[in-house]
Amino acid sequence: MNILVINCGSSSLKYQLIDSESENVLAKGLVERIGIEGSCITHTPAGRDKVVKTQPMQDHNEAVKLVIEALIDPEHGVIKSLSEIGAVGHRVVHGGEKFKTAVKIDDSVIKDIEDLSSLAPLHNPANLIGIRACAENMPGVPQAAVFDTAFHQTMPKKAYMYGLPYEYYEKYKVRRYGFHGTSHDYVSSRVGEILGKDRKDLKIIVCHLGNGASISAVKNGECVDTSMGLTPLEGLIMGTRSGDLDPAILDFICEKEGLSSHEMNTVLNKKSGVLGLSGGVSSDFRDLSAAANDGNELAKTALETYCYRVAKYIGSYTMAMQGVDVIAFTAGIGENAADVREGVCGYLKYMGVEIDADANKKRGEEITLSTADSKVKVMVVPTNEELSIARQTLAIL
Numbered sequence: 001m002n003i004l005v006i007n008c009g010s011s012s013l014k015y016q017l018i019d020s021e022s023e024n025v026l027a028k029g030l031v032e033r034i035g036i037e038g039s040c041i042t043h044t045p046a047g048r049d050k051v052v053k054t055q056p057m058q059d060h061n062e063a064v065k066l067v068i069e070a071l072i073d074p075e076h077g078v079i080k081s082l083s084e085i086g087a088v089g090h091r092v093v094h095g096g097e098k099f100k101t102a103v104k105i106d107d108s109v110i111k112d113i114e115d116l117s118s119l120a121p122l123h124n125p126a127n128l129i130g131i132r133a134c135a136e137n138m139p140g141v142p143q144a145a146v147f148d149t150a151f152h153q154t155m156p157k158k159a160y161m162y163g164l165p166y167e168y169y170e171k172y173k174v175r176r177y178g179f180h181g182t183s184h185d186y187v188s189s190r191v192g193e194i195l196g197k198d199r200k201d202l203k204i205i206v207c208h209l210g211n212g213a214s215i216s217a218v219k220n221g222e223c224v225d226t227s228m229g230l231t232p233l234e235g236l237i238m239g240t241r242s243g244d245l246d247p248a249i250l251d252f253i254c255e256k257e258g259l260s261s262h263e264m265n266t267v268l269n270k271k272s273g274v275l276g277l278s279g280g281v282s283s284d285f286r287d288l289s290a291a292a293n294d295g296n297e298l299a300k301t302a303l304e305t306y307c308y309r310v311a312k313y314i315g316s317y318t319m320a321m322q323g324v325d326v327i328a329f330t331a332g333i334g335e336n337a338a339d340v341r342e343g344v345c346g347y348l349k350y351m352g353v354e355i356d357a358d359a360n361k362k363r364g365e366e367i368t369l370s371t372a373d374s375k376v377k378v379m380v381v382p383t384n385e386e387l388s389i390a391r392q393t394l395a396i397l
């Protein structure tokens with residue numbers, strides 16, 4: 001069965017058509033600037049060149065129509081008709097406490113995702129627009145919602161509660177949810193497969209280091225803690241997001257700089273992280289490493305602070321699981337940035353972590369970094385959230 005995987009943002013839509021039997025990607029693409037001037041679709045059929053088409057489109061409905069047209073196009077398409085799409089799997093950011101697994105979408109699920117929008121006001125409404133656009137353009141094709149938060153729902157209460165008045169949890173469900181769940185789930189499963197073990201017998205720390213970054217402790221196949229919180233702002237230092245900080249800083253800076261809480265929120269999400277810390281050098285680790293190698297002291301500080309924070313979380317999750325068997329790096333930085341992996345692992349020598357410098361030079365493939373003597377296995381496992389969404393869609397439909 002062919003499964004169309006959709007990741008819908010407020011003005012963009014990413015898609016992949018995956019053959020669930022072979023697990024091959026038949027085509028993938030991106031629709032950008034939906035409803036904005038200059039909207040375009042970039043469609044890449046497997047093994048062929050990408051096709052870019054600039055065309056005005058008012059809304060996501062038109063975007064989904066264009067995706068279907070591209071998929072069945074006689075020249076660039078990969079299927080003959082819509083009937084060859086057996087199901088659609090949607091990435092949905094926030095499933096709250098309600099959704100602990102992926103679900104088949106019906107009216108009540110749509111209502112629940114809508115109700116959860118206050119927890120993810122930028123994401124859930126956009127995800128719903130994608131769901132509705134697919135329902136309209138592909139009537140009768142079953143759809144599934146795969147939640148970013150679901151994998152973390154196994155966390156114990158002590159890991160997800162904040163030290164705040166309990167009534168905020170009762171009234172507003174303020175607690176840690178965690179994100180990137182599909183990636184943490186996929187990577188920890190893959191670690192088990194690569195090692196020929198059941199992940200139920202392993203203690204794994206997954207470091208998902210992309211533009212957004214999060215880390216999770218997966219003990220016996222279940223997430224027991226993760227670094228992102230009520231929103232994806234908490235935890236590690238990210239490209240442009242601050243991660244953990246003293247909450248009193250917010251008020252302090254607002255007063256000093258005359259910022260509103262909304263403006264402060266923008267600073268924390270868009271102007272902080274390694275971009276802010278490096279004095280504006282870049283949020284991209286390729287630029288940061290280049291600047292650091294050229295002697296830029298702030299870029300060096302940003303990289304050091306970043307690695308230190310990741311290592312600090314690894315230390316605390318080792319405690320949470322009372323040990324660790326495998327540390328797995330994934331996502332853009334985890335899969336590619338050898339200097340970050342080296343920097344992080346440098347702090348872990350005390351627990352017997354040793355990595356092989358030559359293995360660490362490789363990029364973007366499944367690699368075992370640790371030496372034969374290392375007390376903990378260290379691996380790079382490229383993530384594949386789309387494949388995981390397709391698998392989960394197939395499983396529930």
Ligand code: ADP
Nearest residue numbers: 209210211212283284285286331332333336337
């Ligand atoms: P997201 O999915 O969160 O947008 P990705 O997982 O694609 O992000 O990660 C993107 C980041 O990965 C880039 O901003 C960059 O910092 C980093 N990155 C990508 N390629 C490399 C590379 N070759 N070396 C170092 N860092 C890289």
